[in-house]
Amino acid sequence: MNLAVDLAGLKLKNPIMTASGTFGYGLEFSRYGDLTKLGAIVVKGLSLKPRQGNPMPRIVETPCGMLNAIGLQNVGVEAFVRDKLPFLPWRETPVIANLYAQDVAEFHALARFLAPEEAVAALEVNISCPNVRRGGMAFGQDPAMAAEATRAVLEGAGEKPVIVKLSPNVTDIRAMAQAVTEAGAHVLSLINTLTGMAVDVRTRRPRLANGIGGLSGPAIKPVALRMVREVCQITDRPVIGIGGIVSVWDALEFILVGATAVQVGTGTFMRPDLCFRMVRQLEEAVEELGLESWDEFRGRLITAREGRKS
Numbered sequence: 535m536n537l538a539v540d541l542a543g544l545k546l547k548n549p550i551m552t553a554s555g556t557f558g559y560g561l562e563f564s565r566y567g568d569l570t571k572l573g574a575i576v577v578k579g580l581s582l583k584p585r586q587g588n589p590m591p592r593i594v595e596t597p598c599g600m601l602n603a604i605g606l607q608n609v610g611v612e613a614f615v616r617d618k619l620p621f622l623p624w625r626e627t628p629v630i631a632n633l634y635a636q637d638v639a640e641f642h643a644l645a646r647f648l649a650p651e652e653a654v655a656a657l658e659v660n661i662s663c664p665n666v667r668r669g670g671m672a673f674g675q676d677p678a679m680a681a682e683a684t685r686a687v688l689e690g691a692g693e694k695p696v697i698v699k700l701s702p703n704v705t706d707i708r709a710m711a712q713a714v715t716e717a718g719a720h721v722l723s724l725i726n727t728l729t730g731m732a733v734d735v736r737t738r739r740p741r742l743a744n745g746i747g748g749l750s751g752p753a754i755k756p757v758a759l760r761m762v763r764e765v766c767q768i769t770d771r772p773v774i775g776i777g778g779i780v781s782v783w784d785a786l787e788f789i790l791v792g793a794t795a796v797q798v799g800t801g802t803f804m805r806p807d808l809c810f811r812m813v814r815q816l817e818e819a820v821e822e823l824g825l826e827s828w829d830e831f832r833g834r835l836i837t838a839r840e841g842r843k844s
């Protein structure tokens with residue numbers, strides 16, 4: 535079967551992508567596999583200026599997952615374009631820049647900076663960041679603010695497809711999806727991490743220096759799957775499923791509920807070669823299911839009601 539997928543004009547040779555913040559700038563992982571085999575590489579969140587991130591400890595293991603409070607440590611968008619981007623195999627594998635900003639003007643400036651870069655195939659907007667101009671509430675928790683951030687990136691991005699990455703830390707993910715769809719997002723990706731904490735009763739302190747962090751890994755997969763399904767039901771844009779994916783079978787679950795592609799995050803911390811293995815195993819899995827095209831499988835979940843009808 536032809537494994538290729540299309541994300542609003544962005545062609546991927548297969549639906550397996552890396553998740554931002556878990557695959558460095560891509561190059562670090564070339565020793566674990568052939569980067570040109572991946573569907574797409576999403577790099578660490580980039581800000582206008584370099585960021586040091588939060589104090590340590592900033593990663594804690596939890597049952598079936600992990601909490602992180604890295605604090606968006608990154609080299610800054612200029613150093614990324616100068617020192618990392620040219621060495622990625624961007625002609626063979628789309629490279630997607632993930633954007634982190636603290637106000638709308640910064641989102642716009644980041645998009646404008648990256649728009650002329652031939653080696654950047656698309657922009658992914660991380661709307662989980664706090665909007666400092668609006669009292670620190672995350673862009674991703676307010677539909678109007680999420681729409682504003684989306685429009686700011688679209689205006690700066692020129693011809694590049696814009697992916698908006700939704701936060702699960704909301705009451706109704708559909709309202710957020712609706713808002714960014716109406717604002718013109720070309721593709722939606724979800725989910726980012728769920729806010730959580732871990733404490734140590736002996737020291738009586740939080741285990742993360744930052745106090746709270748983002749939960750990821752297999753523990754969040756059921757939440758992610760439910761949210762991806764809800765979003766696929768209300769948007770006509772392609773959706774990228776993210777959250778706890780550690781095997782091709784997990785990936786196929788997200789495609790069955792409607793996702794066009796998937797991203798692998800924490801799984802890469804478990805096995806640095808996971809994405810590469812998944813690409814190799816996908817062919818076999820679709821054969822086992824007897825699939826001939828993605829169209830006959832994507833979004834074709836049979837619910838109890840539909841099952842009774844047939």
Ligand SMILES: Cc1cc2nc3c(=O)[nH]c(=O)nc-3n(C[C@H](O)[C@H](O)[C@H](O)COP(=O)(O)O)c2cc1C
Pocket residue numbers: 553554555556578579580602604606632659660699725726727749750751752754776777778779797798799800801
């Ligand atoms: C250590 C770490 C750093 C992350 N950094 C970013 C980031 O810079 N930008 C972003 O949009 N998401 C970031 N994420 C979220 C992941 O891309 C992903 O949405 C989330 O971890 C859920 O997927 P997973 O369960 O497969 O890890 C980060 C996650 C982890 C674990």
